[in-house]
Amino acid sequence: MQYNEFEIISKYFKNKNQKKDLYTIKDIGDDSALISIPKKHILAISTDTLVENIHFLNNISPEDLAYKTVAVNLSDLAAMGAKPKWTTLSITMPTSCCNWLKKFSDSFFSVLNKYNITLIGGNTTRGPLSVTLSVYGILEKDTGLLRSNANIGDLIYVTGHLGDSKAGLLILKKKISIKNKHIKNYLIKKHLRPIPRIYEGIALKHVANAAIDISDGLVADLGHILKASQCGANVNLNHIPISKNLRNHFHSDNFLHWAISGGEDYELCFTVSKKNAEQLNFISKKLSLHLTCIGNITEPQKGFNLFYNNKKILFNKKGFLHF
Numbered sequence: 001m002q003y004n005e006f007e008i009i010s011k012y013f014k015n016k017n018q019k020k021d022l023y024t025i026k027d028i029g030d031d032s033a034l035i036s037i038p039k040k041h042i043l044a045i046s047t048d049t050l051v052e053n054i055h056f057l058n059n060i061s062p063e064d065l066a067y068k069t070v071a072v073n074l075s076d077l078a079a080m081g082a083k084p085k086w087t088t089l090s091i092t093m094p095t096s097c098c099n100w101l102k103k104f105s106d107s108f109f110s111v112l113n114k115y116n117i118t119l120i121g122g123n124t125t126r127g128p129l130s131v132t133l134s135v136y137g138i139l140e141k142d143t144g145l146l147r148s149n150a151n152i153g154d155l156i157y158v159t160g161h162l163g164d165s166k167a168g169l170l171i172l173k174k175k176i177s178i179k180n181k182h183i184k185n186y187l188i189k190k191h192l193r194p195i196p197r198i199y200e201g202i203a204l205k206h207v208a209n210a211a212i213d214i215s216d217g218l219v220a221d222l223g224h225i226l227k228a229s230q231c232g233a234n235v236n237l238n239h240i241p242i243s244k245n246l247r248n249h250f251h252s253d254n255f256l257h258w259a260i261s262g263g264e265d266y267e268l269c270f271t272v273s274k275k276n277a278e279q280l281n282f283i284s285k286k287l288s289l290h291l292t293c294i295g296n297i298t299e300p301q302k303g304f305n306l307f308y309n310n311k312k313i314l315f316n317k318k319g320f321l322h323f
Contacts, residue, residue, distance in 0.1 A: 008096055008124050013089065013105060021085065022283060024118055026314040033120035037138065044082035044137040044144065052129040057172060062104035064192040065131065070111040072215065073135040074196035075266040079213040081145045081205025082137030084115050084198060089122035090132040096124075115198060143205050145270065149230035150210035154271035154297040155279065157208075159197055160290055161243040162218060163255050164190035166262025176250075176294050183245045203283045204270060211270035217261040219315060222269050223304060232302040235295035238309065260306075260315070278283055 014028045025034035037043055050069055052058050054173065060068075070087070077084050089108070093100075112119060117135070168191030170186060171174040178184045197213070210229060212221045218240075226233055237256055246255040272280065277293075284291045306313050 008101060009122075011101075013119060013122065018105050021116075021118055024086070024120060025160055027120040028120060028122075033075065033086070033088070035120065035136075039136045040141055042141050042144070044077055044080045044139060045134065046073055046076035047132065047134040048076070049130060049132040058129075060192070062100045063107035064105045066107035067111055067193050069133050070108065070117075071134075071194050071196045071264060072264075073133045074115065074198055075213040075215065077135055077137040078197040078201035079145060079211045079268060079276045080137070080139065081143060081201045081211070083202060084117050084121045084135055084137045086118050086136040087112065088120060088134045090124070091122070091177075092125050092127040092130045094126065094129060098125075100202050103204075109257070114163040115196075116230075121140045126229050140206065145201065145205050145208055147210055147212055147213035147225045147228035150225050150231050150271040150297050151273065152231060152297055152299055154209055155277055155293050156222070156233060156235065156267055156269065156271055156295040156297065157291050157293050158214070158218070158241060158267055160195075160265070160267040161198055161241045161246075162214065162265050163246055163259035163262055164243055165194060165264040165266075166258035167246060167250070167255070168192070169262075169264070178249055180249070183249060191264060194264065196266060197268045199284075200268060200287055200289055203287060204268070204272075207276050207279045207283065208270040208272045211268055214265045214267045214269055215263055217263040218265075218269060219260045219304075219306075222265075225269070226300075226304055227296075229297070232298040232300050232304055233295055234298055234302075234305050234307065237313070238307075239292060239294045241290060243312060256308075 009028065023036045025036060027033050050056055056065060056068065073240065074084055164187055166174065168187040168189070171188055172191065173176065192273050201211065210225050212225055222233065237260070240256065240259050242255050242259060278290055283289065306315050
């Protein structure tokens with residue numbers, strides 16, 4: 001059965017028993033959504049578009065696509081230390097397949113409900129499959145984590161492990177293989193279902209100076225912090241956090257490459273002053289969060305340097321590029 005635009009919205013994206021928050025005045029069903037902002041807070045806004053065969057493979061399940069669409073957008077709010085509150089969804093589809101829509105919708109709202117996010121509007125249209133999500137979060141004034149706030153002497157940290165997502169993508173594209181089904185499924189899940197570091201970002205906003213989420217690769221994304229803050233950096237590749245699943249089954253040349261330039265890990269890279277570094281132990285224990293110091297911020301004239309086994313190495317600063 002095929003549905004028109006308004007039937008799709010009514011059947012799959014409206015009245016999904018979401019809890020209404022106090023600040024939503026008008027959501028789906030009018031020309032615009034209306035929301036109010038809590039006093040002494042500001043709004044953080046991020047938008048991402050996922051396009052078939054660019055950001056996801058054409059055989060992705062609707063459940064995984066819905067999850068990843070939300071997760072990668074929430075990761076941007078996490079990098080700012082913002083609490084997610086609302087979202088709008090625009091989806092372009094070649095056909096309005098009811099079975100696909102139901103699976104997508106159920107997964108989509110499952111993620112929204114987990115983070116107490118309300119869908120307040122959007123659009124559907126016909127065309128090649130792509131999904132655009134805008135997310136809106138709130139945070140107290142003057143508390144947002146910015147790329148431009150890194151200071152000389154700051155330590156550079158990353159959350160979690162890097163490189164797993166790239167390995168998962170290569171498995172899906174049949175460019176690498178692994179016999180162990182458990183590890184294979186783990187790596188694929190790391191690519192399809194990354195965990196947005198929302199709670200971590202909120203916890204870090206009073207401790208860290210600058211932050212960014214790792215979407216295009218560590219080198220590229222840390223480079224954005226350095227450019228915005230007009231600083232240099234030294235990074236020790238021996239300290240890059242690599243999961244046992246990669247270390248035990250792939251060569252270091254491969255997993256280090258995936259870790260620094262693979263992208264789509266959606267971990268946080270952040271800088272923190274040495275005097276605040278002690279507070280990270282409390283955050284790490286409270287959130288059961290793996291935090292790793294990988295280097296330090298330096299004077300801009302010293303540049304961006306990578307070291308491996310105490311030797312400086314050459315590298316390509318470019319991560320994933322859209323154009």
